[in-house]
Amino acid sequence: MFKKSRLIGEFFMQGDIACAEGAIAAGCRFFGGYPITPASEIAERMALRLPLLQGVFIQYEDEIASIAGILGASWAGAKSMTATSGPGISLMTENIGLGMMMEAPCVVVNVQRGGPSTGLPTSWGQSDMMQARWGSHGDYGSISLVPNSPQEFFDLTVTAFNFSEKYRLPVFLMADALVGHMTEKVVIPPVEELEIINRKYTTKKPEDYLPYDYGKDLIPDFAKAGDGYRYHTTGLTHDKRGYPDMSFECQNELVPRLVNKIKNHIDDISLTEEYDIEGADVIVISYGITSRTILPALTMAKKKGIKIGYLRLKTVWPFPEEKIRKLSEKVAGFVVPEMNLGQISLEVERCAHNDSIVKLVPHPGGGIHKFEDVLHAIEEVAHGK
Amino acid sequence: MANNTAQLQEKPHPMEDILRMDRMPHIWCSGCGLGSAVTSFVEGLKKAGVSYDKTAIVSGIGCTGRVAGYLRLDSYHTTHGRAIPFATGLKLANRDLTVVVFSGDGDLFAIGGNHLIHAARRNVDINVICVNNFIYGMTGGQNAPTTPLGAYSSTAPFGNYEMPFNLVGLAAASGASYVARWTTMHARRLTDSIATAAKKKGFCFIEIVSPCPTVFARKNKGGTGLDMLKEFQTRAIIDHDADPTKIPLNMDNEIVCGEFVNEDRPTFWENVQSGIKSRVEKFTDWEEMQSNSKKIHHKTFLKYTASRES
Ligand SMILES: Cc1ncc(C[n+]2csc(CCOP(=O)(O)OP(=O)(O)O)c2C)c(N)n1
Numbered sequence: 001m002f003k004k005s006r007l008i009g010e011f012f013m014q015g016d017i018a019c020a021e022g023a024i025a026a027g028c029r030f031f032g033g034y035p036i037t038p039a040s041e042i043a044e045r046m047a048l049r050l051p052l053l054q055g056v057f058i059q060y061e062d063e064i065a066s067i068a069g070i071l072g073a074s075w076a077g078a079k080s081m082t083a084t085s086g087p088g089i090s091l092m093t094e095n096i097g098l099g100m101m102m103e104a105p106c107v108v109v110n111v112q113r114g115g116p117s118t119g120l121p122t123s124w125g126q127s128d129m130m131q132a133r134w135g136s137h138g139d140y141g142s143i144s145l146v147p148n149s150p151q152e153f154f155d156l157t158v159t160a161f162n163f164s165e166k167y168r169l170p171v172f173l174m175a176d177a178l179v180g181h182m183t184e185k186v187v188i189p190p191v192e193e194l195e196i197i198n199r200k201y202t203t204k205k206p207e208d209y210l211p212y213d214y215g216k217d218l219i220p221d222f223a224k225a226g227d228g229y230r231y232h233t234t235g236l237t238h239d240k241r242g243y244p245d246m247s248f249e250c251q252n253e254l255v256p257r258l259v260n261k262i263k264n265h266i267d268d269i270s271l272t273e274e275y276d277i278e279g280a281d282v283i284v285i286s287y288g289i290t291s292r293t294i295l296p297a298l299t300m301a302k303k304k305g306i307k308i309g310y311l312r313l314k315t316v317w318p319f320p321e322e323k324i325r326k327l328s329e330k331v332a333g334f335v336v337p338e339m340n341l342g343q344i345s346l347e348v349e350r351c352a353h354n355d356s357i358v359k360l361v362p363h364p365g366g367g368i369h370k371f372e373d374v375l376h377a378i379e380e381v382a383h384g385k
Numbered sequence: 386m387a388n389n390t391a392q393l394q395e396k397p398h399p400m401e402d403i404l405r406m407d408r409m410p411h412i413w414c415s416g417c418g419l420g421s422a423v424t425s426f427v428e429g430l431k432k433a434g435v436s437y438d439k440t441a442i443v444s445g446i447g448c449t450g451r452v453a454g455y456l457r458l459d460s461y462h463t464t465h466g467r468a469i470p471f472a473t474g475l476k477l478a479n480r481d482l483t484v485v486v487f488s489g490d491g492d493l494f495a496i497g498g499n500h501l502i503h504a505a506r507r508n509v510d511i512n513v514i515c516v517n518n519f520i521y522g523m524t525g526g527q528n529a530p531t532t533p534l535g536a537y538s539s540t541a542p543f544g545n546y547e548m549p550f551n552l553v554g555l556a557a558a559s560g561a562s563y564v565a566r567w568t569t570m571h572a573r574r575l576t577d578s579i580a581t582a583a584k585k586k587g588f589c590f591i592e593i594v595s596p597c598p599t600v601f602a603r604k605n606k607g608g609t610g611l612d613m614l615k616e617f618q619t620r621a622i623i624d625h626d627a628d629p630t631k632i633p634l635n636m637d638n639e640i641v642c643g644e645f646v647n648e649d650r651p652t653f654w655e656n657v658q659s660g661i662k663s664r665v666e667k668f669t670d671w672e673e674m675q676s677n678s679k680k681i682h683h684k685t686f687l688k689y690t691a692s693r694e695s
């Protein structure tokens with residue numbers, strides 16, 4: 001499965017392992033996690049890889065500890081990651097909010113199974129997409145990347161670290177059990193060939209440093225523990241010194257900044273793939289594994305003479321609102337197949353022009369869409385229904 | 386009153402180098418034990434001679450949880466119950482730091498209880514200081530896992546009917562390298578314990594029995610903070626040889642104080658290092674591997690995995 005003689009090159013590799021290798025390539029040196037199908041292989045791979053790289057692997061007592069631990073490690077300057085599935089994410093949500101509030105870079109992998117609750121442990125779904133956006137209480141901007149193959153799981157893990165470092169927040173990687181457990185060709189390039197972004201450390205002297213001061217990009221410069229800055233950080237609403245401040249003014253400066261530091265950079269963060277969008281009547285919007293399983297329906301629609309375009313979201317959050325808005329002015333409508341009962345389709349509906357149709361093709365998870373269903377939806381939209 | 390304040394401000398505060406003076410006054414009630422606990426902590430750090438630049442403090446949520454915010458160290462005010470796993474990440478990712486968790490009894494033993502026993506079991510090299518005021522102070526006096534049987538709290542209006550945890554017993558049984566209990570009355574001994582823990586490797590646990598006049602005492606006719614200290618004075622005995630699992634606290638028994646455990650056990654990180662070393666030594670030059678060369682790591686990894694597969 002993994003060629004014994006080397007760690008760089010072409011491999012036949014499982015998605016979860018590609019994710020772990022992507023993390024290592026990105027410079028991740030701290031992994032804290034708790035076993036759960038279908039994400040355990042990521043932890044297992046990290047347990048094998050990190051110790052020899054002077055990194056830290058720790059199997060914590062639960063997912064709450066895991067997320068708290070990677071936040072702590074992040075403040076020590078480490079690139080850190082945890083990997084889990086729905087039940088684990090549900091346990092993590094409070095401290096994901098802490099990471100958002102403290103602006104601690106880290107990566108949270110959700111290899112999605114079918115939910116709710118214990119749901120389908122060994123099978124897949126895409127029903128945690130809204131949780132990734134809104135799971136923790138309060139308002140904050142967030143980033144979710146969705147791979148559709150083991151190769152992309154590797155690539156987007158590197159991107160997730162880059163975004164987390166650049167924008168200082170926990171970034172979600174929303175894979176699913178199919179992508180996590182399938183084995184395909186994965187090319188691992190030498191690290192020198194990858195774009196690796198590291199957080200911006202302050203160049204100020206400790207006496208001049210304010211941990212939450214920011215410039216035009218709205219992102220504060222980082223100082224890590226032990227470097228003499230002796231800064232404070234808290235989950236409470238805080239001022240530029242990091243001190244708690246319960247005033248409306250402070251809340252009104254901090255929280256919009258947490259949202260806008262992502263919103264303002266959507267052009268950098270939003271990664272999409274498009275085919276035949278120009279002149280299309282119907283656009284299929286898809287993400288993750290679904291973007292592959294529905295392809296036969298697109299081919300058939302094309303054969304039937306329907307002008308069909310295809311938009312794949314590699315970045316689901318922040319949602320490409322402007323893009324959908326603009327497209328919606330030109331097309332009859334959108335078809336959104338997803339492995340849940342309607343999550344991202346709601347976003348498309350929200351952004352699409354009133355006159356365009358938005359058709360969800362739902363699936364509860366644990367199987368794949370029947371392409372006839374997708375084709376049928378495409379035909380309906382093409383015929384203005 | 387105004388005059389007094391003016392006079393006080395003329396003199397520099399003796400702990401100015403480590404307190405965040407721009408955050409004073411603090412939020413704690415008069416008569417609260419937290420001020421004394423923090424003073425002993427600062428004195429203890431001084432005594433141990435640790436570098437403030439290399440000391441990090443992590444708190445959860447609660448009155449005690451506010452300690453991190455008042456100390457001019459790298460200081461992290463986290464979420465309720467999660468200070469220990471956060472501190473574990475901080476420490477393991479930078480092993481040069483002295484990492485201290487300072488939090489309340491509810492934070493560390495109710496919502497965060499699981500983390501405490503696991504961190505003690507792993508013997509992670511952090512120090513945990515728990516201020517036990519027998520109650521949830523911050524939220525207004527609800528029952529804590531330390532509230533004595535029969536004591537009143539706002540969620541035990543008929544008296545508490547749950548058995549409390551014995552904190553030192555739990556920490557010791559879970560594998561802590563160092564376990565001590567003092568009250569805020571024992572300023573000097575507490576300071577010494579904090580200094581010992583700051584220098585000691587492994588998981589160190591210190592319980593500080595502390596008066597909460599505002600909610601615990603008021604609900605239990607305990608009087609003022611001073612009255613509570615007097616009570617501690619009459620009830621406290623020092624017995625270093627006591628079995629920490631046999632000295633629970635209730636409303637009126639002896640408060641057995643002392644240094645109950647002080648042992649040298651391999652820490653989490655030491656076990657990680659020795660474990661890996663013994664497995665890969667024959668494939669690599671261990672010293673050279675510490676040099677952080679990727680090539681050596683890769684070679685070692687590939688040889689080791691190949692040996693495991695054959
Ligand atoms: C998840 C969560 N649940 C509940 C609370 C509310 N809360 C804040 S402090 C606290 C209890 C603190 O008690 P303790 O740790 O004993 O600290 P003390 O105030 O007594 O020092 C609670 C329940 C919270 N902040 N977060």
Ligand code: SF4
Nearest residue numbers: 413414417448522597
């Ligand atoms: S409520 Fe109790 S513990 Fe909290 S500050 Fe007041 S006296 Fe101290």
Ligand SMILES: [Mg+2]
Nearest residue numbers: 489490520522
């Ligand atoms: Mg308490």
